[in-house]
Amino acid sequence: MTGNSDKPRNKMGMLLKNDFLASSRVISLIYIVEIIAFVFFMIIKDRGNNRLLALGLILNFAIPFLLVFVSLFFVIYDFNKSLYSQQGYLTYSLPVTAKQLLGSKMIVYGLWMFVSYAVALFVWGYLASYAEGNENVKMADVALTLFGMPSIAHIKVYLFYYVIMFFIITFSFISIIYFAITASHMRTFQNANFISAVIIFFICSIIMFAFIAIVDKNIFISFLVYDDGPTKLVIGKKDLADGVSLPMSPIFYLIIQDIALFFVTSAIMKKRINIK
Amino acid sequence: MDINSNFPEKTADFIEDAPFEFEEIKPESRGSIISVRNLSKSYGSKKVLDGVSFDLERGHIIGLLGPNGSGKTSLIKIFTGLINDYSGEVLIDGHKPGVITKAKVAYLPEKTYLASYMTVDDSINYIADFYDDFDKKKAMKMVDVFQLPHKQKVKTMSKGQQEKIQLLLVMCRNAEIYILDEPMGGVDPAARDFILQAILQNRPEGSTILMSTHLIHDIEPVLDSIIMIGHGALLKQDTTANLTAKGQTINEIFKEVFRNDWEF
Numbered sequence: 082m083t084g085n086s087d088k089p090r091n092k093m094g095m096l097l098k099n100d101f102l103a104s105s106r107v108i109s110l111i112y113i114v115e116i117i118a119f120v121f122f123m124i125i126k127d128r129g130n131n132r133l134l135a136l137g138l139i140l141n142f143a144i145p146f147l148l149v150f151v152s153l154f155f156v157i158y159d160f161n162k163s164l165y166s167q168q169g170y171l172t173y174s175l176p177v178t179a180k181q182l183l184g185s186k187m188i189v190y191g192l193w194m195f196v197s198y199a200v201a202l203f204v205w206g207y208l209a210s211y212a213e214g215n216e217n218v219k220m221a222d223v224a225l226t227l228f229g230m231p232s233i234a235h236i237k238v239y240l241f242y243y244v245i246m247f248f249i250i251t252f253s254f255i256s257i258i259y260f261a262i263t264a265s266h267m268r269t270f271q272n273a274n275f276i277s278a279v280i281i282f283f284i285c286s287i288i289m290f291a292f293i294a295i296v297d298k299n300i301f302i303s304f305l306v307y308d309d310g311p312t313k314l315v316i317g318k319k320d321l322a323d324g325v326s327l328p329m330s331p332i333f334y335l336i337i338q339d340i341a342l343f344f345v346t347s348a349i350m351k352k353r354i355n356i357k
Numbered sequence: 358m359d360i361n362s363n364f365p366e367k368t369a370d371f372i373e374d375a376p377f378e379f380e381e382i383k384p385e386s387r388g389s390i391i392s393v394r395n396l397s398k399s400y401g402s403k404k405v406l407d408g409v410s411f412d413l414e415r416g417h418i419i420g421l422l423g424p425n426g427s428g429k430t431s432l433i434k435i436f437t438g439l440i441n442d443y444s445g446e447v448l449i450d451g452h453k454p455g456v457i458t459k460a461k462v463a464y465l466p467e468k469t470y471l472a473s474y475m476t477v478d479d480s481i482n483y484i485a486d487f488y489d490d491f492d493k494k495k496a497m498k499m500v501d502v503f504q505l506p507h508k509q510k511v512k513t514m515s516k517g518q519q520e521k522i523q524l525l526l527v528m529c530r531n532a533e534i535y536i537l538d539e540p541m542g543g544v545d546p547a548a549r550d551f552i553l554q555a556i557l558q559n560r561p562e563g564s565t566i567l568m569s570t571h572l573i574h575d576i577e578p579v580l581d582s583i584i585m586i587g588h589g590a591l592l593k594q595d596t597t598a599n600l601t602a603k604g605q606t607i608n609e610i611f612k613e614v615f616r617n618d619w620e621f
Contacts, residue, residue, distance in 0.1 A: 089460035095486040106474055163472065170470035173439050175487050176460035268401070352441050355400075355434070 096185035145201030169356035179350040396445035407589030417581040463532035528559035
């Protein structure tokens, strides 16, 4: 307790710590495997042993898939297990709010997902550039092709934009997963919660993509980055000859959607869930 | 006989048919650690608690008694903040169930609730992270006293060992209220005695213990008061001294109150 107040200390830091520790026990093992595979590839790539080279290429192509898959699996598994299995008796009786419980899991697993994507893209990008012949020069070209960037001059701006976009989409994806799992544990769906969660997830995803398409087509908000430095947020579409025009309305829509889902999910967690 | 007119027909019939008289229960709010007013909770069309009101006195060891499905666990879940969709008012030490009360209440659920990856030490560190009143040194000592392996995963332990670690995590808190849901359920008589002694020896002075159980005979000697619920209603609440003054045991009174439930 703090001073004379009845209010307990904020335990968000402890939630983050324990969610990270719980998830890292398994996820970090896959990262260690990927590091070993990548180091192996770096050692054997110039040795002229084609069998080892092929093995290195296959491992470094396959393990990032595993990385993303394991991270995604844990996003779902840990959330469901820690909140809606018998472990929920422990989790829900902690002196924290439903928003903190949800927020901690979103932050920890959002970051794991994001890092897994980033590592996968880096490794695959490196393999692609290696296959092209000279990884030091071709990495930039691979990135240009991968992200559809028009020129080297704008690579930083586009890279930053796509990283932010990717980050937000990752959180949106997790928001929908967590909403679907939580809603499926309401009394109405409790007898068929797995199927309910899948159906709710797909309905929410379809709605999300439909809204993104509508927003992208009808509401134009652009972020202008001029080559000589200044930036500007404008309503409407604008093509720039001396800079980059980035569409912002899908990003704003996703942020609003994520905030709405966060509040709805935490309200369901607080008011409508009965741990069995 | 005073029967709440809001009772559903089934409850009213039960009370009418009961082979004893119901006392009028007047909630007293002075000195109460838990205060309940007109509490109702339904699951779909099934009402498990129907306008229940009572107060639990601070510092007492209270037995929460009732047959299966009588609403004991629902009541406990409301007190511990696990159920929030109810009507009526519940106050734990003057606060609605929430973050503040969760920090005051040490809760032992009926189920095994520790994460599958947790060892004994992990579970102690976890609880220590979240509860400022948790005595980690005492917990580490109790692990040795209970002869529990520090590094073994809880999920690989025997039922008895799991009961011990969960009990240890609860009783090493210096909490104001201990809410124990069937703490002796599913263990042998020797283990039951061990659990009860562990609860009594580690309970901080002045703390309140609310214990739900079917094993009335085992806990009867340590209870200060009891509360019996059934058919959505509060059926009996009094001190054990008053209830047993006429020579009846709590076990006998329980059988008398719920006899109708098991008659052919």
